Amino acid sequence: MHYALAPRTFLFSHYFYTGLRIATGIVGLTWLTYAISDLPTAMAVSIGALCTSLMDLPSPLRHKFNEMLAGVLACSLVALLVSLSSPVPWLLRTVIVLVTFLASMMVVYGRKAMPLQFVALFVMMLSTGAAATPLQALRHGALFFAGGAGYMAYAMVVVWILQRRLKQQVLAEALYELATYTSIKAGCYDMAMPLPAQMEKLVRQQSALAERQQASRDLVLRGKPTPNETILVQVHYAMLDLYELVLSTHTDYALLRQHFAHGPVLPLLGDLVGKAAQDIESVAYATTRNRPSQQEIDYTDELRALDQLLHELPPGVGEAAEAQAVLRGACNKIGDVIVAIAQMHAASQAPHGALPVAASVDPTPFLTQQRYSLGILFANLRWSSPTFRYALRVAMAISVGLMSSEWLPYKSHGYWTALTIAVVLKPTYSMTRQRREDRLVGTAIGCLLTAVILHFVHAPAVLFGFLFVATAAGPTFLNIKYRYTAVAASMQALLLIGLTVPHSTGVIGARLLDTLVGTVIATFFSFVLPNWEYQNLPKLVDAVLDANRKYIDAAAELLLKRPGDDFHYRISRKRFMDNLASLSAALGRMLDEPADKQRAPAELNRFTVQNYLLVAHMAALRLLLQRYAENLPRAEVDAALTATFAQVRDSLGAVPQADATAPGGHSKWIAHWPGWAPLQRRLRLLQQDAAQVALSRDAIGIALGRARRQEAVSKDDARIA
Known part of the structure; x- marks a missing residue:
């Protein structure tokens, strides 16, 4: 269930605040107008306020102003045109068709333009009622504009006063989604839940999480924070670091299930991760209430029991020894997640200005930019x-x-x-x-x-x-x-x-x-x-592969210590995850379409999951090298990474880079460095999943090609008939 639908959290969500703000503005303007005028005038003003309120969405102040101003001007013009043409039936029908077409073309600018499309259609419908003289039409348009402008002024003032509150609520929503994502991770240790189904849930939740994190970036990181917003910025950065850790906890779940299926260790790990999800949710809960979060979740008993179980494990040989190493690695990562959650609690409690509030790089490239070009509109008139x-x-x-x-x-x-x-x-x-x-x-x-x-x-x-x-x-x-x-x-x-x-x-x-x-x-x-979803699948798959290759290159540069910071890596990862989310969303929509319009659903699902796993492996590699940084054999590790990335690029169809021919040092065992075994294991999983991405890509191409041939045959048969 969505967090905002739960009674415990509903009244503190930005959804409830938005509804209350909109109702107060519309009803208040209507009553104010009715107090100084008559009922028809008040109704005309209320319609303008109502239409403008549909553009009142959580956005940065500058974006909100632009969006609502566009709504007021466009809808006032629509109301005027429809009212002026209402006495002439053929002209009214022409205007309605033209306005409907142009308003619907607005969706070319994405989801944020969809409310504007509906608002334009809404005011058009309300203005078609009765024929009007030119003077009446002008009066109607003026009253509509007054209602829209009045509501816009009211909304901008209220949001400006409560902008910190809005940032808190949007940040909390991202934290709630991260808690849900972590809870799904806990299910990977539950033998009652099929592992492939859990992976599919993770990919879908990853898409929702990415969208909420982007909304949080757009509000929390935009502009210079005021002193009382310092904590919000700090919690946001702590959330992103925690997300990276949770992402890196992906491990060889199949191997763990195979060797520890009937013991107490997997349920214990699931309980720990489930508690971590509740702990993250407690930070979100406190954030919506404008309070510092206190860590109330106690992991002591589970950690003590887990430590005892690890000490009691008998010496393993071969695959059993590898399973034990994977188990210990998973325990270490979960411990890191618990520590990171504690740090996020601490970030919410710090006094104003006590913690750094800016990352080492400019956040602007990570923020949504508002661009509405007429060229995009004209390019789609085909x-x-x-x-x-x-x-x-x-x-x-x-x-x-x-x-x-x-x-x-x-x-x-x-x-x-x-x-x-x-x-x-x-x-x-x-x-x-x-x-x-x-x-x-x-x-x-x-x-x-x-x-x-x-x-x-x-x-x-x-x-x-x-x-x-x-x-x-x-x-x-x-x-x-x-x-x-x-x-x-x-x-x-x-x-x-x-x-x-x-x-x-x-x-x-x-x-x-x-x-x-x-x-x-x-x-x-x-x-x-x-426009069936399968028609866009080849383009979406290619976009994911292209973003994946660029992400692999950026990760390789980061792990080989070439760039001065992780800016390029984070940008590449964001673009990759955005493209993967678009493909995952298209797959979900396609499964709602008629059965004869669905193409390669199983292959596409496997493709999205395998691409997601590549991101998890990269996050795990990065943290692995940080964990075992002491006495790290740089030359051997670089050789192992270089050789592995060369194979991954080859699997993904990328052009090998100049250093990809470096000797495959990953075959030489470095006994004195404790990170060598987990590094080898992670690189092997990375290669396997990259190969699976390639197989899934080929399977999608075959399935789509077969579907196209069948469709062509059906069309030929229909023409012959």
């Missing part, structure tokens, strides 16, 4: 662009939705059908399918709850209280449980009608029918000009 086809799909679907409303027995809320289409029809079939189910179920529940409320409650003040709760709940659950948002949106619309038009009848039934019609239309058009 038939082969998935965004272009999506924009055409939405324009056609909404046009059909608006026409269908003319055939219904009522017309006062016909825009609900088109609004449902805008909510449900998304760029991918997977997202459309999920939104469709959530919208249907959420609307049905919302209508039922509203019917009960309106039947038993008639006092406007009480109804207004329910409206406030619904207004707050909508944005609160938007990104964590959309079904709840659908419930809140239906209640918000119906309660607003109940307050402004108390004797309206049949509104709830109309809402249900409009939602059903809109969902059917959206479902039909999800198959029109579709």
Whole structure:
């Protein structure tokens, strides 16, 4: 379950704060306008505030200002154009199609542009109601702009005042995701959980963790921290160091399971890692409450029992001895993780300014840059662009939705059908399918709850209280449980009608029918000009391989002590993990598509897991060399690393580097250095997994090629028929 859905953490999450801020702003502006004007004016202002609030997302202040300003200006222009064209039916239809297409093209700029697309469609639907004179259209546009600008000013002031609080909450969310990631690691020691399934969970959680860590970077590390933000920066860096340690704990789980399956040592290791996950969560919990975290988890009994078990192990021979060495290495790494968590607790307790707050390199390259170029938009105005086809799909679907409303027995809320289409029809079939189910179920529940409320409650003040709760709940659950948002949106619309038009009848039934019609239309058009995930797979696989090669090169340079710092290594790793997360997300979406549109799912899953393991091996190698730095035989270690990286590059299809022909010193045993055996074992695992990446890549190519041939044969058969 998402941490923000748990009662213990919900009220302190940034999701709840965002919902409360939005509801207060919208309702406050509406009441203020109503106090000095009439109800229609207040409703027009509230619509502008409501539309602008949809752009009120956790972002750096400068980004938030740009995003909300773009929303206010674009949506005010849309409201004005639609209102001016409303007296002329053919012109109105033309404007609707044009606005829908252009708004949908906005998704070419990524996920952060999707709210702007919906907001533009939302205000377009609300402005199609009644024909207006030019003067009325100008007044409507001005009131919409006033509401949007007023809400924007309110939101910017509130976020500026509470920006430290927001940073705390976003940092805590990254820590919660790290705790979940660590908890999945604990399952690798549980014999009841299949190891391949745990690896798949780790890859999926890695994607979520990377996204939350990026959000934390963007807020916590951007700009010069104020004195009271020093601790947040320090905890953030401690979190990144801890993540590297947790990543490095990957070991030969299969070997451990084979030799220690029936003993107490694996459950003990699982308990230790599980406690570490709870310990990380306690830091996140304290961070959301603006408190220093105290280490309440006690590892003493488990560590003492583990130490005793290690001392009681009988001398091993051959593979048994190797399994014991792997076990001891795993215990050492888990101990390092426990120490790092203690350091993170200490970082949260340090007085302001007592700890260093800046890394040795500029964090700017790690931060998200806001770039919206018209060139990107124009480059996608072509038939082969998935965004272009999506924009055409939405324009056609909404046009059909608006026409269908003319055939219904009522017309006062016909825009609900088109609004449902805008909510449900998304760029991918997977997202459309999920939104469709959530919208249907959420609307049905919302209508039922509203019917009960309106039947038993008639006092406007009480109804207004329910409206406030619904207004707050909508944005609160938007990104964590959309079904709840659908419930809140239906209640918000119906309660607003109940307050402004108390004797309206049949509104709830109309809402249900409009939602059903809109969902059917959206479902039909999800198959029109579709963009199936398998069409992008070759490009995504190539991007992962290219990023992987660059990451291997950066890791080789770091481990061979060539660069002065680890900046290039961290940048390369981030890019590699971003590409791997994109492929993993595409695979997850493809599995939600029809069975005949799925290509090589098993091969892709194996490919993502094996690539993830390469990152874990690199992190482990780095920490291994740090652990055994004393008396390190530099020449022999460099030769072993050089030879191994040459083989890894060859497996990944990279061009061998000039030093790849260095003698393979890894075959010579260095008895006097205790790190030699674990180094050899880790290098062997690295080579094996790199070879598996290559095999998986080839298997994906074969599977996709076979699917293309079958598809071509099917098309030929259809033409002949």
